Amino acid sequence: MGKRITIDPVTRIEGHLRIDCQVDGGKVTNAWSSGQMWRGIEVILKDRDPRDAWIFTQRFCGV
Amino acid sequence: MNQRIQGLGNRLAEVSRRDFIKWCSAAAVYLGLPAGMGEKIAEAATAPQRPPVLWLSAQECTGCGETLLRANHPTLETLILDVISLEYYETLNTGAGHQAEEARVEAMKKYEGQYILVVDGSIPVKDDGIYCKIGGKTALSLLEEMGSKAFATIAIGSCSSWGGVPSADPNPTGATPVHQIFKDKGIKTPVVNIPGCPPNPYNFLGTVLYFLTLKKLPELDAELRPKFAYGRLIHENCERRPHFDAGRFAKQFGDEGHRQGHCLYMLGCKGPETFNNCPAILFNDVGSGAWPVGTGHPCFGCSEKGVGFHAPLHSPARPIYVTPPTLYASVFPEQGKGASGTAAALAAGIAGAVIGAGAAMAKNLGKSSEDGGEEK
Numbered sequence: 001m002g003k004r005i006t007i008d009p010v011t012r013i014e015g016h017l018r019i020d021c022q023v024d025g026g027k028v029t030n031a032w033s034s035g036q037m038w039r040g041i042e043v044i045l046k047d048r049d050p051r052d053a054w055i056f057t058q059r060f061c062g063v
Numbered sequence: 064m065n066q067r068i069q070g071l072g073n074r075l076a077e078v079s080r081r082d083f084i085k086w087c088s089a090a091a092v093y094l095g096l097p098a099g100m101g102e103k104i105a106e107a108a109t110a111p112q113r114p115p116v117l118w119l120s121a122q123e124c125t126g127c128g129e130t131l132l133r134a135n136h137p138t139l140e141t142l143i144l145d146v147i148s149l150e151y152y153e154t155l156n157t158g159a160g161h162q163a164e165e166a167r168v169e170a171m172k173k174y175e176g177q178y179i180l181v182v183d184g185s186i187p188v189k190d191d192g193i194y195c196k197i198g199g200k201t202a203l204s205l206l207e208e209m210g211s212k213a214f215a216t217i218a219i220g221s222c223s224s225w226g227g228v229p230s231a232d233p234n235p236t237g238a239t240p241v242h243q244i245f246k247d248k249g250i251k252t253p254v255v256n257i258p259g260c261p262p263n264p265y266n267f268l269g270t271v272l273y274f275l276t277l278k279k280l281p282e283l284d285a286e287l288r289p290k291f292a293y294g295r296l297i298h299e300n301c302e303r304r305p306h307f308d309a310g311r312f313a314k315q316f317g318d319e320g321h322r323q324g325h326c327l328y329m330l331g332c333k334g335p336e337t338f339n340n341c342p343a344i345l346f347n348d349v350g351s352g353a354w355p356v357g358t359g360h361p362c363f364g365c366s367e368k369g370v371g372f373h374a375p376l377h378s379p380a381r382p383i384y385v386t387p388p389t390l391y392a393s394v395f396p397e398q399g400k401g402a403s404g405t406a407a408a409l410a411a412g413i414a415g416a417v418i419g420a421g422a423a424m425a426k427n428l429g430k431s432s433e434d435g436g437e438e439k
Binding site for chain 2 (some may be wrong): 015
């Protein structure tokens with residue numbers, strides 16, 4: 001039932017965003033947003049010298 | 064041509080024809096071209112046929128796009144409205160979803176073999192590349208598709224040049240640079256790397272202008288970096304270099320040496336092993352001191368493969384080569400050392416530096432002459 005609308009990529013933002021909408025009877029009944037890119041910075045930070053952490057965390061987003 | 068430049072000047076009311084020609088001449092000098100090439104650059108930059116550019120974003124943070132906003136000659140709007148024709152860039156496209164995808168496919172078809180592909184961000188290859196997707200396609204498949212039909216590719220930023228942040232140990236997503244993907248897939252499109260995190264916008268713009276003017280890519284080093292920008296170590300042009308040679312170091316943040324603006328080598332500055340032009344062209348057009356070392360922080364080698372995001376921030380650099388000064392007097396003479404140790408330190412011009420560093424540099428002295436020879 002209903003219709004699924006996907007907007008991917010969402011432009012004019014930083015990063016790779018995807019939006020999915022479930023439309024039933026002309027109404028949005030559910031919606032999902034998802035980041036389509038993962039670098040694993042949390043994994044990279046593990047066991048690292050804490051003084052090095054900012055180099056990575058400040059590069060989550062360059063905007 | 065004059066008319067065209069005048070036309071450009073009219074569109075950008077704040078830029079006079081004189082300023083524009085002046086800027087083009089400065090660009091020529093920066094690129095290592097004769098000053099007379101300024102006119103040619105002006106001609107190329109105002110040509111009615113603007114080269115089509117497609118911009119692919121993979122594992123990136125948009126810092127490389129942002130860095131172009133900090134360029135004043137030309138500004139980003141001049142670049143994308145007057146110098147190049149930006150056909151596809153996720154961050155700036157008006158249409159979203161399938162409209163953006165259509166624009167990409169259409170531009171690729173229309174300009175096959177002619178467009179410049181700019182890539183920011185590394186390409187994840189682990190688990191079939193699922194860690195970066197655009198419109199349901201992996202960055203890996205998009206790069207293959209777009210790269211094979213491009214005239215040339217510019218990898219902007221450390222991520223696309225050699226892996227950058229995402230490739231840091233343990234490289235959870237298999238982040239891979241563009242030139243490596245091309246090699247693995249047998250794609251012959253030439254690649255220019257503009258590493259840096261973010262790179263200086265003028266290193267990118269300089270490459271674009273060089274291409275527009277001479278219709279070929281600039282001379283590259285072994286790491287595919289343009290020699291006009293990455294030909295020398297940061298250490299060679301650093302304003303704190305005399306302190307290094309004289310053995311004056313900051314040993315802790317905020318200590319006397321740090322407050323005096325001494326060399327940051329002992330705080331882990333990676334200038335001695337990082338090839339870039341930061342101290343020469345600086346950042347943001349705000350005057351002297353506008354670069355990391357100028358603000359009192361050691362360079363962490365963001366643009367250098369195997370250094371930035373790989374070597375610990377505060378571990379000492381491994382100097383690649385050190386061009387020695389003729390003979391500096393030692394500021395703090397070493398005491399109680401054997402003759403050979405003192406001689407080695409003196410020869411390297413850094414008497415009083417950490418034990419071992421002097422010897423390591425003395426060992427490298429012979430290399431400096433051959434390395435110096437590669438500069439044109």
